Amino acid sequence: MFVLISTQLGNAQQNIVVDETIYLHANASTFVSGETLLYKIYCLKSSDKTISHISKIAYVELVDSDKKSVFKAKIKLENALGQGDYFIPTTLKTGSYKLVAYTNWMLNKPASEFFQMDINIVNPYKTNEKTPNSNVLTSSSNTVESSAHTTDLNLRLNKKVFSSREHVDLKLESSNDNIKEGSYSLSVRKLDNIPTQNSISATNFAAKASNTVVLDANSKAVLPELRGEMISGKVVSKSGTDKIQDVTVSFSLPGKSFVFQVVKTNSEGRFIFSIDKENYNPNIIIQVIDERADNYSITLDELPSINTTQLAFSPNNNLSYTIKESLLDRAVSSQIENAYIHRKKDNLEKQTTQDPFYATKAKEYVLDDYTRFKTLRETITEVTTEAYHKENNGVMHLHVTDPSVFPQLPDPALVLVDGLQLQNQNDLLKYNMKNIYRIDLIVGRYYVGPKSFNGLVSFITFDKDFASTQSGSSILKTTILRPQLKKIYNNVDYTNLADNARIPDFRNQLLWNPDVKLNKDSQTSFYTSDVAGNYEIRLEGFAKNGTPVSIKELIEVKDTATN
DSSP, X not given: OOOOOOOBOOSOSSOEEEOOEEEEEXXXXXXXXXXXXXXXXXXXXXXXOOBOOSOSEEEEEEEETTSOXXXXXXXXXXXXEEEEEEEOOTTSOSEEEEEEEEOTGGGGSOGGGSEEEEEEEEOXXXXXXXXXXXXXXXXXXXXXXXXXXXXXXXXXXXXXXXETTOEEEEEEEEXXXXXXXXXXXXXXXXXXXXXXXXXXOHHHHHHSOOOOEEEOTTSBOOOOOSSSEEEEEEEEESSSOSOOTTOEEEEEEOSTTOEEEEEEOOTTSEEEEEEOSSOOOOEEEEEEOSTTGGGEEEEEOOOOOOOGGGOOOOOEEEOOGGGHHHHHHHHHHHHHHHHTGGGSOOEEOOOOOOOOTTGGGOEEEEGGGSOOOSSHHHHHHHTOTTXXXXXXXXXXXXXXXXXXXXXXXXXXXXXXXTTEEOSSTHHHHSSOGGGEEEEEEEEEEEEETTEEEEEEEEEEESSSOOOOOOOOTTEEEEEOOOBOOOEEOOOOOOSSGGGGTTSOOOOSEEEEEEEEOOOTTEEEEEEOOSOOEEEEEEEEEEOTTSOEEEEEEEEEEEOGGGO
């Protein structure tokens, strides 16, 4: 079912148009257990297929023939583009699957408007399995799918037939600025006779009607994730008598580039946080900031989901004996490649470290620059002299002395440890200050969202692993699905053949590049593997003006031993 956020689309008098769609380029449509599904996401306008800047998050689900989601990913969109992958486990049975991609904003459209792709999975490790009834893949050399301007992009190879572990020079040439400034993804993968579904090309996708939807300005709708991930929930009065409107709620996402936000609830007790920082920690803490916090509890909304009952699947037939050899080859290849994955591992793209939200106003105390003290009391007495503590009924609060105010304001400071808010600082009394790298401090009134604090004291640990023991109904500690980390996919290099001479190479996927750049005389290089056969080079994407581009080319790899 759709998850509806009970918030109106503002007081605008005009109708709102949902003009957004998703195209997904996958590296294949048939997989054997142990292989990896690779994909690139294009978030586009439904109307003209130019990039859409509305949504910053996309969702990808793999649904089995029982209409159950077996895999769900959250993908961060950068300039309307995203990428991800999914390792096919042996727990998935042989059968037909649907790969579905959408955004929150698209949930206001019928399910038929979501991107849907048929996927076959063959599990050779389970007996008496069946495979979908589908056609055997066929492909012709240098096939260019119909599109008005694809002829402006040329794919040039140094030759068509290669030996194993041979270098392949692939050049992409275009004089059309719209083509050169487009977004593209490239796959080079082996062909065989295992039943497969026809892949959805960019040109076929663009040719299919994709409708916009007009929402009445007064209607309730699923909100788009305009600034980043949207995390929503509700504050509930346990007694039913406490007000739920304008209750202050904080959100902490601890880590190296931590996130801390404060909002107030609406008339229904609902709150929404939006995460736009690069922090992929799944552990979050949401708290009610109120003297009567114990009178409340917090519930978190589930992720948006689709109505899978509307998905149609092909009937299954018994596996054909004719594909036995190909199936065995694929299974053996995946096992060998996975055994040597440590030598061919993909790299995670380096995350940028972002300064805390208060960085420009805070005074930093790097504790190694001072005499080290083990306890908090000693540290604030001898080092961070602007801070002091008060205890009341066994509860400790940190305060910051404000020389411009007398007498001092009674409100405590905002206290963070690696971005985690501590309303009760008793945990810090027992914490070894030698684990603290630095303390950031702000004197005076400090506002975070709608909430003001009497100063700020932020502790940054060396390992960014501080854990609070505080609990209660008003403190929600949970894990959420976070965006997949962006990868730089491994490209095997045989410049020096001796380096990997004794490492077997059974790659069926020679290259996957989800971020192809078409600069002048762009060149993409890769090496063939030890697996002989025909390989399909497939480029998909969209020009800057929304023109779809789909190009296919075949190359052959011959067994070196037979040459």
